[in-house]
Amino acid sequence: MSYSTEFLKPRMTGKRFDDHTIPLELLEDFAALEELFIEVAKWIYLEENPDRKRVPRGFNNKVELKLSSIEEGSTILNFLLVTASFGLFPDDNYQYFEKAKDNIIKSIDAANNGKEVTQYIPENLLAYFNRIGKRLRDDEAIDFSPDSALQAKLNKTTRKKLVLASSNISEVTLETTIRGTIPEADKSKRTFTIMTNNGQRITAKLLGVHAATILEAFNNYESQTRVLISGLGHFDKHDKLVSFESIEHISILDPLDVPSRLEEFSNLEAGWFNGEGVGMKKEDLTWFAEIFENNYNPVLPLPYLYPTPLGGIQAEWSFESHDISLTIDLAHKSGFYQSLDHNTDNAIEHTLNLVSDADWKLLNKNLADIFKV
Incomplete structure (x- = not known):
């Protein structure tokens, strides 16, 4: 017979979970969590029974963590x-799994409070946290004890602390997406090299499922063909991507991506424009990249982008009968849209709040009217 009881009720927080899915x-992270529970339970048993060299036979037989x-x-x-279980009661070993949960x-x-984590979990088992929460995003966390005073929220920062608390681990596994070119591909070694825009080179496995796309990008390297690569990466303690554990998606990007x-x-530094020109903040550029990707109508043509000496961005669209531009003020998260129809001399201007969904819809509509999409 088996014995089941409500064991754990973690809360997922973040935008992706607002719809309760x-x-x-x-x-897959929770499969690793089940393994961690079992291994910590074994460790606790041996700590409490120092005369034993190993756990009893069948200690973790038929032990499962099930999502109900x-x-x-x-x-x-x-x-x-x-x-x-024996009759109506659980196996005596059940207590060690409860203790493992607490630990x-x-x-x-x-980890959240800057205290020593190895008093609760031995150093060699901290590697399991490299498999739990690896796909969490910046705004997400798993709260393992939402109804208690403990700060048991596992997020990207906490994971890093837990994983690197082990002297045997120097890299943290995270889901990541990068853009770059492919300057090298070696069919005999079944590897290829991705070069990011800042010049970093990362070697990855050349697998059959992605081989055609990788080789196409490699063969067009001189044309600066870029790819978008998503997968699980290994990051060092300075948050630098060192290698890929696995590549899940790869696609060739539009030249105007x-x-x-x-x-x-x-990469532009102060003085980039003939001794003048303001350098741009990475966080501002990341913000605009994300809001553009989330709001710009994908059926519309992409604009050409140019940096402005004052630290802004000039977006221009190519169309034979129109001049179309959007001047982007990153500091104020605003944009000034202009279009001029050469056939009618009709000019349209809008000051846009780039945080506003309505203003993005207005931009998309104006462009759709011009490009007839």
Whole structure:
């Protein structure tokens, strides 16, 4: 027989969970969490039974962490712990899994409060946190004890602290997306090299599922063909991407890809324009790249982008009968739109709030009217 009981109710917080659902890609993290529970339970057993060299036979047989439901309140996952039982009562080993849960929660709390985490989890088991929460985004967290005073929120910062608390680990695994060119591809070694806009080179595996796209980009390297690569990357303690653990998606980018062009702008230093010219803040460029990708109508043609000496961006669209531009003020998150129809001399001007959904819709409509899409 088996015994099951409500065991853990972590809360997922972040925009992706506001609709009370959870992306499938995140569920694999909880398989690693189950493994961590079992290993910590074993460690606690041996700590409490120093005369034993190993745990009893069958200690973790038929021990499973099962997701029984998803509740509202951001997104609350209801996990059951299922173990072997004798009659109506759980196996005596069940207590160690309860203790393991407490220790894991306390270790996350310790990381959030700058305390020593290895008093709750041995150093060699901290590697499991490299598999738990690896796809969390900047605004997301898993709160393992939402109804207690403990700060057991696992986010990107806490994960990094937990993983690097082990002297045996120097890299943190995170989901990442990068843009770059492919200057090298070696079919015999089945590897290729991605070169980012700042000149960093990263070697990755050349796998069959992505080979055609990679080789196309490599063969067109001289034309500065760029690719977008998404996958799991290994980052050092300085948050620098060192290598890819796996590549999940790769696609060739439009030559006018806006985020790629903005990455180039981030390399401009003060004085870039004949001794003048203001350098741009990376966070401002990242903000505009994200808001553009989220709001610009993808059926519209992309603009040409140019940096302005005052630290702004000039976007221009090419169309034979119109002059079209958008002058972007990054500091105030605003834009000045102008279009001139050479056939009618009709001019349209708008000052746009680039934080406003309505103003992005207005921009899209004006461009759609011109390009007839």
